[in-house]
Amino acid sequence: MSSAAGDIVRFDNVGLRYGTDREVLSDVSFTLNPGSFCFLTGASGAGKTSLLKLLYLAQRPSRGVVSMFGTDTVTLPRARLPGFRRRIGVVFQDFRLVPHLSAYDNVALPLRVSGVREDDLHMPVSDMLDWVGLSERAQARPASLSGGEQQRVAIARAVIGRPELLVADEPTGNVDPDMALKLLRLFESLNRLGTTVVVATHDVHLLRKVPDSLIMRLDKGRLSDPTGALRYPPRRDNAPDNQVAW
């Protein structure tokens, strides 16, 4: 089954269970248009992280259809998954930086995996580290970076490959309110450059900061969509005009 033309993400009656346990996600259906900004909310254990895992193709659903970039990923051969994953940037709640690599090498990793030559990746990686304010800490290992610095390295790594979809799991959970706001402005900025953004959070104050955003609420593995707006969202235009400073 293929999704409608232009959809970045389409979930149709998706269910997910681990082993023989009960479903952690049930009948989840929604669509994300290119350039949309979406918050995913819900209490702890509601299934946010499981839904994000389906989004960044770390997991396949137990049932239903997950279409990414117009292709059904449920039946996609394993060998083709890496090509799709390279179109998705992920900011993990626990950052998941490679501990024995420097900040520079962590940020460069997606480009190296994608086959970019060393000569060609130096400038974009340096620029990205400069942009997140860590050019002085380029050679530092994650263990010597603060939580906020690690967060920024994780974000730089997530966006350096120009993902079409950016998925962030509780990105403001480990930072102070000022940093949280900066991160949000960063995500908005990327969104305005055309990246579809999905941010999982239980910080309700954050939701108000992006007025045009979609809000998906998960409750015990089910998506609340009383008006059907998540399944059939209106399209919106984005203009690349945002600027962010750390």
Next chain:
Amino acid sequence: MKSPPLPARDAVSGDRRFRGTRAAQLVPHARLAGPMPWVIAIMIALTVIAAAGGLALSNLVSDARADLAGGITVQIVEASAAERERQTRQAARAMAQDPSVSAVRIVPPAELEALLEPWLGADIGAGGGSGAVPMPALIDARLRGSADAATLQRLRERLRSAAPAARLDAQSAWLGPVFSAINSLLWLAAALVVLLGLTSAAAVWLAARSALGGNRATIEIVHLLGGTDGQIARIFQRSVAFDAMLGGAVGLALGLAAILLLGQQFARLDSGMVAGGGLHWQDWLLLAAVPLAGIVIAVLTARLTILAALRRMS
């Protein structure tokens, strides 16, 4: 105030394979500190020694077979020295007249005494003097072809009238049980080489799984960043290949040292049969190929292990 410096779309992918030292950085590996090179070194050394033993035995059997294939011995078992001597001459003449026989030599009594001296002592009087031990006379003959049953039968019939006391035996028949035992040893050596290869593969399998488990978090990250199973497997292959090269070199050196030492020990035995068990240059080449085969086995095992394990991951 500045916008995110995102690289151009065509600058975020390339044609360079993710390999080499950059890729190897992902899996930190204390090469010399780990046991893997030493395990491989021991396995290679044992394989080289087992293979060398097998090859030497094979050469020994080949040389002995070639040497004895056309050899026959005629004993003249006669108590009377004069009659023994007469029958010996007649038997030698009869043998020489047969077209299948290429050479006939009556073993001189002195040579016979020298052969028996280690067992019976000096001056046993094989020549037939006073107080002599009545020893059979011996005729050593060589056939043009191999000593098959039909030829032997024909020669026995020819000897029956010329020298009734003659007993004819093919030299290869005496050593049949020895060849059989050596063949068993050859199979044992081959089995040892196979077992050592399997053990090496098992050691690499365990090490690869252990390394994969120890780096699972990093591998998951690489997967989620779009890394392929092949890219990840190559990182581990590279590491195992270095271990196997190091272990192979050390193992080959140890194995060759052991072979040279054993060779010197056997050479001192000064035994005709053992002298045939040397190694030819082709054998040395084969032994030098053992570590190369070890590297191939190690790398293939690592690749298959990692790919199988990755298929079970996300």
